Amino acid sequence: MNATPSADRTEAGAGAGEFQAIERWLGMMPAPLASGPYRAGDDAVWLKSPGALTISVDTIAEGVHFQRRWCSPQDLGWRSLQAALSDLAACRAQPVGFLLAVSVPANDFQDCSWLDGVIAGIGEAARHWDCPVLGGDTTSSPAGLVLSLTVIGQPLGAPLCRAGAQPGQLLQLSGRCGWAALAVESLLSAEAEPPEQLAARALQAWRRPCARLDLLNSLQTATAAIDISDGLLADAEHLSKASSCALLLDRQALLDPELIAVAGESRAANLTLTGGEDYELLICTSEPLEGFFTVGEVQEGKGVRWLSGERIEAQGIGGWVHGVSG
Amino acid sequence: MNATPSADRTEAGAGAGEFQAIERWLGMMPAPLASGPYRAGDDAVWLKSPGALTISVDTIAEGVHFQRRWCSPQDLGWRSLQAALSDLAACRAQPVGFLLAVSVPANDFQDCSWLDGVIAGIGEAARHWDCPVLGGDTTSSPAGLVLSLTVIGQPLGAPLCRAGAQPGQLLQLSGRCGWAALAVESLLSAEAEPPEQLAARALQAWRRPCARLDLLNSLQTATAAIDISDGLLADAEHLSKASSCALLLDRQALLDPELIAVAGESRAANLTLTGGEDYELLICTSEPLEGFFTVGEVQEGKGVRWLSGERIEAQGIGGWVHGVSG
Known part of the structure; x- marks a missing residue:
């Protein structure tokens, strides 16, 4: 276990290997059609058909992205949803709602107070952006809280993505x-x-x-x-x-x-x-x-x-x- | 840590508390509008506007839902995506694609062979249903592999959901x-x-x-x-x-x-x-x-x-x- 904010990227020796692994995994899976009704590979996927929606997922894991003593549980919940919604902002999309997958250590089901605080913080951020919870999944966790948030947005205008910079801008x-x-x-x-x-x-x-x-x-x-x-x-x-x-x-x-x-x-x-x-x-x-x-x-x-x-x-x-x- | 297939539900003393907690958490968050362009609370959320999409998330955690000796990594990947897609089937929706959030123990980045097998199994299932990966998130895990799959589908006809049984059927x-x-x-x-x-x-x-x-x-x-x-x-x-x-x-x-x-x-x-x-x-x-x-x-x-x-x-x-x- 480590505790850097982006341990997945910065841990010695793992950085390059991980990006290579992702490339390799993508090669093992069917790729989106180039002419298909979606645009993948940006912060959030843009779905044109039948209209347009923007969907992204963001995971936060205890002991990896945070430790409990770093903040209140409300802060943790707040920042988890804000972090996920940031990907919608980057794609110029208005939030429609989100799905919450949460994996919870057994202790936190026995005493829910800390976890309640986390969810309250998520709810606070959700109200802030008028972004209702539309679904989710709750499971036990072998160790530490893991939150995975899928956010869905409606893009304003044409897709805004990483490709599109022009010299002189x-x-x-x-x-x-x-x-x-x-x-x-x-x-x-x-x-x-x-x-x-x-x-x-x-x-x-x-x-x-x-x-x-x-x-x-x-x-x-x-x-x-x-x-x-x-x-x-x-x-x-x-x-x-x-x-x-x-x-x-x-x-x-x-x-x-x-x-x-x-x-x-x-x-x-x-x-x-x-x-x-x-x-x-x-x-x-x-x-x-x-x-x-x-x-x-x-x-x-x-x-x-x-x-x-x-x-x-x-x-x-x-x-x-x-x-x-x- | 425990190792029942649905430990989150069956663990002594946690079952009722968890469902209560979910109810409580839902109350802390803005609820979908009754007249809104979505239908929440079923296996997958149904989004009417601007067209119709069905989205669901499903999480599988090591030591909770599986142990490595139970199957090959390919089997694990296969069943992870099939389990997520099952929610689309229940909502009569054709898969459009999925997002994969994966939290990985440090050891599995150092030796990727097991994890590669998992991803290969996901890819196999994805090809089986012509369901491309459209996005995702990769992070370190404090302990054990956690896979969270968000699946997106296009519903065939009117929404099919849990409410709809009629006496005499x-x-x-x-x-x-x-x-x-x-x-x-x-x-x-x-x-x-x-x-x-x-x-x-x-x-x-x-x-x-x-x-x-x-x-x-x-x-x-x-x-x-x-x-x-x-x-x-x-x-x-x-x-x-x-x-x-x-x-x-x-x-x-x-x-x-x-x-x-x-x-x-x-x-x-x-x-x-x-x-x-x-x-x-x-x-x-x-x-x-x-x-x-x-x-x-x-x-x-x-x-x-x-x-x-x-x-x-x-x-x-x-x-x-x-x-x-x-």
């Missing part, structure tokens, strides 16, 4: 990143209670993220989007690859001066680029969009690098070094 | 039950390898179930349906309650003479009524339907009992005693 972001990862770093290093000196902003960022569904209207003219929950650098690379474009990040625009003030410039850069757990949107647009700020530009080519031309080097929480170059 | 079943539970009973009691004397039919029933999607056309005139994966008696009670009708089971028609020959009459009855893991369909229909056999009738009233008027008493694998009366 602006690269924009919906909010500052790195604060949630700062919280996770501190929570991981604390033996018992979270350290009091940890900035309240960081804890709030991790415990109470909000899917950027408030920006759906602003996204009308965006041509590509992704949520950066896996870490800005990794997700930018997904967008770059899907769009066959180079993405150039403006270091000064990207890094939050307030985060630098708290964590120092080098650590702030690492947290911003690789921390993950930020449910902001990275988009490509020809004109600045309301609610977003510019963090770089789209160019011909491939890969993700600094606007200065430098190679981006960043260290993840688990010690895994990203090195993504053009 | 036939109660029909799509196949014999109890064999899969016989396998689980034997596998649970075996220390190491499954006993050779276990009937091959039982092992096959557990390892290679098939969603009854082959019967979609036959279901055209059915007015209520449910899959009996949670155990025939429990699922019959769900149908009875949703339809506000009594269901009367014909003991002689229901019990498989071949299962009685292998297991004895009393054990065969328990396995058939409470075993679960059978992915057959229980339906209500005015005329006998092709592919189904009659196991009882629908009457005015409530509850589930023998056609003879006797109360049904049955003992589940975990020692949990069902007692369902009118």
Whole structure:
């Protein structure tokens, strides 16, 4: 067991193997038809027929994505649904509802109080976005709580996905990143209670993220989007690859001066680029969009690098070094 | 940790509490509008607008629903998707695709061979039903493999659900039950390898179930349906309650003479009524339907009992005693 926020990606030795395994597994299964009534491979699948729905699934596991002492059960429930809904936001889809699959340790059925809190937090987020629960499955768990949330949305307009960036466009972001990862770093290093000196902003960022569904209207003219929950650098690379474009990040625009003030410039850069757990949107647009700020530009080519031309080097929480170059 | 096939229901003391907890949780979340474009509360949710899609989620957890020695990884993958698709069959929906959320123990990323087999089995089932993978999520697991499958289907005709039984109708079943539970009973009691004397039919029933999607056309005139994966008696009670009708089971028609020959009459009855893991369909229909056999009738009233008027008493694998009366 490990406890990094994205242990599945950052654990030593497993990162590349896992992505390879996923590629291999996809090859073992029938692929969506290229001309079919769906569009797979983005944050959420877009279903055209008979109308259009957007569906995505997101899993959170105890001991992997969180530990109980990190937050209240309500916070955990809130952030679980917000994280799932973030994928709908990235696809410019209005939530229709969600399905909840929950695997529960035996103890939590004997004393339901903690789990009740989790569900209450999910309900709070669901009410916030007017997103009813439409189904689900409940099972026992061999160890630790596992929540798997399937969210269903109705896309506004044409499908918005990762492929769609065009050279000459602006690269924009919906909010500052790195604060949630700062919280996770501190929570991981604390033996018992979270350290009091940890900035309240960081804890709030991790415990109470909000899917950027408030920006759906602003996204009308965006041509590509992704949520950066896996870490800005990794997700930018997904967008770059899907769009066959180079993405150039403006270091000064990207890094939050307030985060630098708290964590120092080098650590702030690492947290911003690789921390993950930020449910902001990275988009490509020809004109600045309301609610977003510019963090770089789209160019011909491939890969993700600094606007200065430098190679981006960043260290993840688990010690895994990203090195993504053009 | 326990290892019954439906530990979430049968574990001593947890059964009632869990159902109560689900009721309570539902009350904490915004409910679907009664006049909304969906129908929730059945095996799968039916989405009318903008067209119609049927979506369901099903979770299988290691140490809860299976142990690795019980079957090959391919079998496990096969049965995982078939189990999920069974909910679509019960709603008379043709599969459109599925999303796979998988939580994986660290060891299985280091040596992917077992997990590869699981995915291959899922792929085999997916090809069998022409049901492409449309998305998913992969995370680490704190302990044991957890698979959560979201299946999406296109309903044929009007929604078919649990509410819809009418007094005077036939109660029909799509196949014999109890064999899969016989396998689980034997596998649970075996220390190491499954006993050779276990009937091959039982092992096959557990390892290679098939969603009854082959019967979609036959279901055209059915007015209520449910899959009996949670155990025939429990699922019959769900149908009875949703339809506000009594269901009367014909003991002689229901019990498989071949299962009685292998297991004895009393054990065969328990396995058939409470075993679960059978992915057959229980339906209500005015005329006998092709592919189904009659196991009882629908009457005015409530509850589930023998056609003879006797109360049904049955003992589940975990020692949990069902007692369902009118």
